[in-house]
Amino acid sequence: MKSPYSSPFQTREFFQLYNSVSNLSAEVFAVEDSGDLKSLCVVTIQKEEGIKAYFSRRAIIYGGPLFISHDFETGEFLLHHVYLELNKKVIYIEVRNYADYSKLKSLYVTAGWMWMPYLNIKLLLKDNSLNHVLGLMKYNRRREIKLSLAEGATFRDANDISEVQNLYLILKELYINKVKLPLPDFDYFLALFRSKLGKVFVILHNNRIIGGTFCFYLEHKTIYTMYYCGERNYHTKIFPTHLSILAAIDFGIRNKLEFIDFMGAGLKNKEYGVRKYKHEFGGELLEYGRFRKINNKFLFIIGELGLRILKLLKK
Numbered sequence: 001m002k003s004p005y006s007s008p009f010q011t012r013e014f015f016q017l018y019n020s021v022s023n024l025s026a027e028v029f030a031v032e033d034s035g036d037l038k039s040l041c042v043v044t045i046q047k048e049e050g051i052k053a054y055f056s057r058r059a060i061i062y063g064g065p066l067f068i069s070h071d072f073e074t075g076e077f078l079l080h081h082v083y084l085e086l087n088k089k090v091i092y093i094e095v096r097n098y099a100d101y102s103k104l105k106s107l108y109v110t111a112g113w114m115w116m117p118y119l120n121i122k123l124l125l126k127d128n129s130l131n132h133v134l135g136l137m138k139y140n141r142r143r144e145i146k147l148s149l150a151e152g153a154t155f156r157d158a159n160d161i162s163e164v165q166n167l168y169l170i171l172k173e174l175y176i177n178k179v180k181l182p183l184p185d186f187d188y189f190l191a192l193f194r195s196k197l198g199k200v201f202v203i204l205h206n207n208r209i210i211g212g213t214f215c216f217y218l219e220h221k222t223i224y225t226m227y228y229c230g231e232r233n234y235h236t237k238i239f240p241t242h243l244s245i246l247a248a249i250d251f252g253i254r255n256k257l258e259f260i261d262f263m264g265a266g267l268k269n270k271e272y273g274v275r276k277y278k279h280e281f282g283g284e285l286l287e288y289g290r291f292r293k294i295n296n297k298f299l300f301i302i303g304e305l306g307l308r309i310l311k312l313l314k315k
Helices: 011-016 072-085 102-110 130-136 139-150 159-179 188-192 240-254 273-279 299-315
Strands: 026-031 036-046 058-063 091-096 114-116 120-124 154-157 198-205 206-215 222-230 259-260 284-288 291-293
Touching: 011 026, 011 036, 026 072, 036 072, 072 091, 072 102, 072 273, 091 114, 120 273, 130 139, 130 240, 139 240, 154 240, 159 188, 159 198, 159 206, 159 222, 188 198, 188 206, 198 240, 206 240, 222 240
Parallel strands: 058 091, 222 259
Antiparallel strands: 026 036, 036 058, 091 291, 114 291, 120 259, 120 284, 154 198, 198 206, 206 222
């Protein structure tokens, strides 16, 4: 809670969650000086199933390491040991920043990390009402949300495992038919539901789940929309995906959180359809970027090529 870079992704609970589900794990590194923690980093280790595991081994640091201050010596020491420990275990290491790490950019670059100008969108919730936030949205987004609510669609917390499973099936169908990217197994989403860091919201119409959101959040800080979805072409006047985001916004306002973080808006100057969708909720477009360290260039190229081929085959 002392670090300006605090997020749920650098907590003990998140570390334990990733070590409790299939095909995922996590390691934690910290720098200590005279009994005081100076920096800390939870690194998630991810891979696909079967033969694809060898070509998809990657380390993702969500939110970025925690630092008490902009201490370059501590940061250099931390990054060096993360690299030494993971160099032979994963093909690449990627830091996905959800805060402004620009003051530490030269630290990464000097250590051989590549800067990538990824964008993000954050919406201020602190001291705002739901009506005020609705007023910040693009006209069509606000109109479609009001239409959905007028037609009787509602949102609330998921009550039990069966509701989480119903939502997961909608999300899985979306990833198979449209997103065409790997999706964690159900046990990941169940662990999220059971975690004190996790929130699962469901969208209902006529007592039927038609969408929802899987989020992580940190008290007094930020809620993160990790995954969200809605049944496609469900109703001409109901937009379940919009309400999935609204549910997280409503929770953040009621629990006095500072922001909702949309967790990525693609590479700067590169077309990314989801960016426009996220931006229409009224948030600010920010260039927090990512840092990447490639440990095995040959396997990295093979892995990227394989992912592109799989996406083409799924079309």
